[in-house]
Amino acid sequence: MRRNLSITLLSLGHACVDVYQGAVASLVPFFVAERAYGYATVSGLVLAASLLSSVVQPAFGALTDRWSMPWLLPVSTLVGGAGIALSGTSGSYGATVLFLAVSGIGVAAYHPESARIARIASRGSHSAMGWFSTGGNLGFALAPLLVGAVVGSGGLHLTPLLALPALAGSVLCLPVLRALGRRHTAGASAAGACGADDRAAFVRLSLAVVCRSIVFVGLSTFLSLYAQQRMDGGAAAGTAALFVLYLGGAVGSVLGGTLAGRWGxxxxxxxxxxxATGAVAGVLVAPGPALYLFVALTSVGLYVPFSLQVTLGQDYLPSRVGTAGGITLGLAVSVGGLAGPPLGALADATSLRTALAPLVLMPVLCWLLFRTLPEPAAPLPASGPPEVPAVTEPGPDATDPGTKGPEATAAEPGRQSGPH
Known part of the structure; x- marks a missing residue:
């Protein structure tokens, strides 16, 4: 299977999974309308989806560094979809929290292994990884439209229909996994990246990831309600704001890979x-429809670094690409939910605008942390068996400035190979 087809299928599968991360925030207005939840209460739902995900995601990354577990892609996709599908079927707040937590675990299990497999398929290309990240961003962008079409038309009891993307995503990844399995069976192996881990740089990068996550999840949780207030409109105004926020992320991820090839x-x-700092401030003060312009700029500013953080993390920790991917790709989205309840409580006590104001500081902290980060050198190849000529997947694209050469394959050095 050629690289472009592999990345395309993985990107579409990534979109099907990240629909369920975007769906949590998209369901917030409907929980408020049908169940009369307050700001702090609905932020607790977002926390439920993100807390367990934040805790277990590094653990899944460590497991994928030790064992190859490609079966996690279809299984975790189905688990993530099942949690969201069941979230609207019970009027119990406790049951809703449980179902959203299950969805968060499914999403957490997906990202570390998918990042490892995408690194194999992309062969270290920044632009290819950008397209893989873009798939997730498109899933985010489609979430408010999907939730609005399904739940907006018939209420929360229709959430089981939201399981359809999970079924599609679990099927889309299978051809890529079969291709990797055939390569492994044929004995094809490319050298994995080697080099010393720069743990100090990775810690600083991870702190920037956390700060980015706080501002993004904080905005995505309350932006729909905030836009309804500011635009003096109904649910459509909030859905449009979320759609712009998520769609801008797809543009930013592709743009990031392109710009990085030129400037680093x-x-x-x-x-x-x-x-992003100026754009978040604009969201809080811009009058009328200008709100949507600043939402778009915020999204692009936050998502240009998104796929770059994934490859930076893998280059800072070349011996633990699963852990690096789990933190930079998955934790980047989920950990911000921890800030949701304090923001919700502040909004209940004051106003949404006051509660969102501290988010302006988060991109500033990201900027300061990135000022201390080095640009990693291209990883040196480790010795390994040569490629089998019968394998049709092409080598690195020489025209892609982000391509660093062959990366780890399904049988990376030091990894016990599991079933494919």
Missing amino acids: RVTVARWSYLV
Whole structure:
């Protein structure tokens, strides 16, 4: 299977999974309308989806560094979809929290292994990883439209219909996994990246990931309600704001891979966070429809660094790409939910605008942290058996400035190979 087809299928599967991360925030207005939940209460739902995900995601990353577990992709996709599908079927707040937590675990299990497999399929290309990340962003963008079409038309009891993307995503990844299995059976192996881990740089990168996550999840949780207030409109105004926020992320991820090939990942990410700082401030003060413009700029500013952080993390920890991917790709989205309840409580006590104001500081902290990060050198190849000529997957694209050469395959050095 050629690289472009592999990345396309993985990107579509990533979209099907991240629909369920975007669906949590998209369901918030409906929980408020049908169950009369307050700001703090609905932020607790977002926390339920993100807390367990935040805790277990590094654990899944460590497991994928030790064992190859490609079966996690279809299984975790189905688990993530099942949790969201069941979330609206019970009027019990406790049951809703449980179902959203199950969905969060499914999403957590998906990202570390998918990042490892995408790294194999992309062969270290920044632009290819950007497209893989874009798939997740498109899933986010489609979530409010999907939830609005299903739940908006018939109420929360129709959430089981939201399981359809999970069924599609679990099927889309199978051809890629079969192709990797055939390569492994044929004995094809490319050298894995080697080099010393830069743990200090990875810790600083992870702190930037957390700060980025806080501002993004904080906005996505309350933006729909905030837009309804500011635009003096109904649910459509809030759905449109979320759609712009998530769609801008798809544009930002593709743009990030392109810009990084010219100016470097660290430099591009640093400037992007400066743009995001001004854009978040604009969301709070812009009058009328200008709100949507600043939402779009915020999204692009936060998502240009998104795929770059994934490859930076893998280059800072070349011996633990699963752990690096789990933190930078998965934790980047989920950990921000921890800030949801305090923001919700502040909104209940004051106003939404006051509660969202501290988010302006988060991109500033990201910018400061990126000023301390080095640009990793291209990883040196470790010795390993040569490629089998019969394998048709092409080598690195010489025209892609982000391509660093062959990366780890399904049988990476030091990994026990599991079933494919």
